[in-house]
Amino acid sequence: MDALRKLEILADAAKYDVSCSSSGSNRQNKKGGLGNASAAGICHSWTDDGRCISLLKILMSNSCIYDCAYCVNRSSNDLPRATFTPEEVADITINFYKRNYIEGLFLSSAVVKSPDHTMEQFIEILKKLRDVENFNGYIHLKAIPGADKKLLDKAGSYADRMSVNIELPTEDGLRMLAPQKKQNEILGPMNDIKQGMLQSIEERKIFRNSPKFVPAGQTTQLIVGATKDSDYRILKLSEGLYNDFQLKRVYYSAFVPVSTNPLLPRISSPPLVRENRLYQADWLLRFYGFNSDELLSEDKPDFDLLLDPKCDWALRNIDKFPIEINRAEYHMLLRVPGIGVKSAQRIVSSRRFCQLDFDDLKKLGVVLKRAKYFITCKGIHSGIKSMEPVNIRANILGDSSKKDPRQLSLFDLEGGMGNDLKIELPV
Amino acid sequence: MISKLSYLYDGSFEGLLTAVWEAYYAKEDPSEIIWEGVSHPNLLSSTKMIYTDANKADRVYRAVEEKISHAALRRIFYIYLSGEPESGIIVLNYLRIGFRLGAAVDDYHAEPTVLKSEKLYNKVAMEKHRQAGLIRFKRLESGVFYSKIDPDHNVIALLAPHFAARMPSEYWILHDAGRGIAVFYDKNDWVVRNLETPEDIVLKEEEETYQEMWKAYYRHLSIESRKNMSLKKRMMPVRYWKNLIEEGIELWS
Numbered sequence: 001m002d003a004l005r006k007l008e009i010l011a012d013a014a015k016y017d018v019s020c021s022s023s024g025s026n027r028q029n030k031k032g033g034l035g036n037a038s039a040a041g042i043c044h045s046w047t048d049d050g051r052c053i054s055l056l057k058i059l060m061s062n063s064c065i066y067d068c069a070y071c072v073n074r075s076s077n078d079l080p081r082a083t084f085t086p087e088e089v090a091d092i093t094i095n096f097y098k099r100n101y102i103e104g105l106f107l108s109s110a111v112v113k114s115p116d117h118t119m120e121q122f123i124e125i126l127k128k129l130r131d132v133e134n135f136n137g138y139i140h141l142k143a144i145p146g147a148d149k150k151l152l153d154k155a156g157s158y159a160d161r162m163s164v165n166i167e168l169p170t171e172d173g174l175r176m177l178a179p180q181k182k183q184n185e186i187l188g189p190m191n192d193i194k195q196g197m198l199q200s201i202e203e204r205k206i207f208r209n210s211p212k213f214v215p216a217g218q219t220t221q222l223i224v225g226a227t228k229d230s231d232y233r234i235l236k237l238s239e240g241l242y243n244d245f246q247l248k249r250v251y252y253s254a255f256v257p258v259s260t261n262p263l264l265p266r267i268s269s270p271p272l273v274r275e276n277r278l279y280q281a282d283w284l285l286r287f288y289g290f291n292s293d294e295l296l297s298e299d300k301p302d303f304d305l306l307l308d309p310k311c312d313w314a315l316r317n318i319d320k321f322p323i324e325i326n327r328a329e330y331h332m333l334l335r336v337p338g339i340g341v342k343s344a345q346r347i348v349s350s351r352r353f354c355q356l357d358f359d360d361l362k363k364l365g366v367v368l369k370r371a372k373y374f375i376t377c378k379g380i381h382s383g384i385k386s387m388e389p390v391n392i393r394a395n396i397l398g399d400s401s402k403k404d405p406r407q408l409s410l411f412d413l414e415g416g417m418g419n420d421l422k423i424e425l426p427v
Numbered sequence: 428m429i430s431k432l433s434y435l436y437d438g439s440f441e442g443l444l445t446a447v448w449e450a451y452y453a454k455e456d457p458s459e460i461i462w463e464g465v466s467h468p469n470l471l472s473s474t475k476m477i478y479t480d481a482n483k484a485d486r487v488y489r490a491v492e493e494k495i496s497h498a499a500l501r502r503i504f505y506i507y508l509s510g511e512p513e514s515g516i517i518v519l520n521y522l523r524i525g526f527r528l529g530a531a532v533d534d535y536h537a538e539p540t541v542l543k544s545e546k547l548y549n550k551v552a553m554e555k556h557r558q559a560g561l562i563r564f565k566r567l568e569s570g571v572f573y574s575k576i577d578p579d580h581n582v583i584a585l586l587a588p589h590f591a592a593r594m595p596s597e598y599w600i601l602h603d604a605g606r607g608i609a610v611f612y613d614k615n616d617w618v619v620r621n622l623e624t625p626e627d628i629v630l631k632e633e634e635e636t637y638q639e640m641w642k643a644y645y646r647h648l649s650i651e652s653r654k655n656m657s658l659k660k661r662m663m664p665v666r667y668w669k670n671l672i673e674e675g676i677e678l679w680s
């Protein structure tokens with residue numbers, strides 16, 4: 001089979017993996033080398049579904065010895081199989097990179113023969129790229145659960161980012177749908193990677209040239225909607241991963257029905273709105289100072305599909321509003337629906353020069369249609385008279401009901417340009 | 428009727444800075460500063476030719492850096508590169524506020540001229556960023572990597588350092604065909620020179636293989652059930668598609 005045909009099969013098999021961000025690593029080029037990893041991700045193209053393409057994202061192989069129910073590559077599925085040689089992966093990466101098609105490589109794989117064997121092949125590829133071709137571009141590697149720690153360490157010394165996929169939010173889910181994987185085979189390596197990173201940071205304080213270990217940090221991905229787990233459980237899990245494992249990002253991937261296994265829910269299309277809500281909430285955790293218990297609870301375990309999480313929170317806390325734009329503290333500005341991180345910053349810096357009115361706010365990028373219910377400007381409130389949540393809700397929904405929530409996705413400079421999925425940011 | 432005053436300059440950055448110097452020292456308030464080769468002044472306005480003077484330009488340049496900030500310098504350069512007819516007057520008015528407020532000028536987002544300058548700056552910065560990704564090099568028979576682009580704004584010089592850092596060990600040419608200029612890189616330095624569209628571009632044999640692979644990769648990446656062409660077009664405006672290899676798929680085959 002030629003490399004072109006393999007590429008077709010192995011790109012196809014990797015496409016459901018959503019975490020393609022290329023940001024977070026600054027790898028300077030060395031003399032005589034090729035490429036550098038820049039902190040700002042660069043998108044090289046966009047797919048028909050509107051996702052940014054910045055990396056060559058492929059599987060090394062789709063010949064899996066495991067049989068996870070939700071996965072196209074499971075061993076019991078009948079489909080064409082292919083496996084790249086290390087030379088082929090390195091050659092395609094280098095030549096794509098030189099033509100400016102990509103920023104680097106995102107390499108994952110099915111489990112070929114054994115977890116260890118798969119990791120060993122990965123290391124072959126990384127050696128070819130880094131040591132032989134002098135390639136300094138970005139490399140994101142998926143760690144294979146169950147592989148030996150030594151192999152993991154070796155790979156981590158070559159890669160910019162490593163990730164271990166959580167796949168399913170709970171141990172129960174894993175047991176049911178991916179019985180060959182164990183939660184500790186996932187969390188174990190995650191912890192090892194974290195330790196490796198901490199250790200390398202410490203060493204670099206003493207020896208400036210000691211090698212970096214996964215300098216861009218680790219990420220993970222989990223599937224939403226293949227099990228009955230609530231948004232609350234998922235968000236709690238993410239919060240824990242950010243706090244305890246210092247993960248850079250958690251990616252959520254709406255379950256795409258690829259098999260008719262009776263254990264799987266019967267749905268006709270992936271739960272995209274739910275996926276979007278989780279991304280928005282994730283953003284609120286990381287950049288807006290929210291915690292998961294403010295957004296959801298045991299009593300209200302799932303997000304409102306019609307209203308974004310921030311709006312929903314504001315309506316449940318209507319007693320805190322309206323706030324005066326010219327006086328409110330930054331962290332409160334961030335909590336106003338219609339005000340994003342960037343516009344909040346601009347409000348704070350602009351009001352040093354003059355008192356802001358509604359016109360100014362519009363210029364600063366505030367979405368007044370949303371914000372007006374929750375703010376006053378020089379003491380003036382221009383929302384609706386009653387501060388009753390039901391009424392405000394009705395008004396907001398009236399405004400946005402014409403739009404398909406998927407179409408709302410907006411390209412916002414403040415998220416850093418064009419990393420990963422284009423999602424609607426919580427403004 | 429009070430007639431308006433138009434400044435005409437030669438289209439160079441030095442020329443624009445000289446115009447700023449003129450406005451300051453002649454205590455004049457031009458209503459437009461335009462490039463003589465492109466725009467024609469209004470019949471009702473009187474015009475004044477600005478003769479580019481490196482010395483005056485240099486003094487304005489240094490004044491901006493010292494009295495405002497390095498960021499302001501970059502901002503006016505980007506605005507200049509936008510090539511928009513109103514860019515000249517925006518630069519002048521922005522600097523006027525800048526000389527009053529100093530480095531804080533860029534925080535004054537609610538001020539109309541500052542806001543306009545920011546928008547125009549962002550447009551150019553955005554295009555530079557987009558082009559950094561959308562440029563496609565083709566390998567020529569000679570081994571040189573060649574790329575033709577048609578950006579809205581004059582951004583090749585802004586892109587050159589990016590590619591010099593990315594591909595230090597290759598020869599490459601970045602060609603803005605519409606403006607007839609190109610960046611040439613010789614594994615050490617880059618220069619901007621005039622370049623008309625070369626007639627006979629001979630590609631290296633391997634080139635086709637990698638183009639085919641890239642197209643195949645691209646085709647196999649989209650998830651049908653998530654198709655969203657309007658999102659795609661917003662992220663990657665159609666006017667950029669013509670120089671993309673992957674976008675030619677439907678057109679050529």
Ligand code: SF4
Nearest residue numbers: 064066068071074110
């Ligand atoms: S181990 Fe990975 S590739 Fe193999 S079946 Fe499970 S999810 Fe799919």
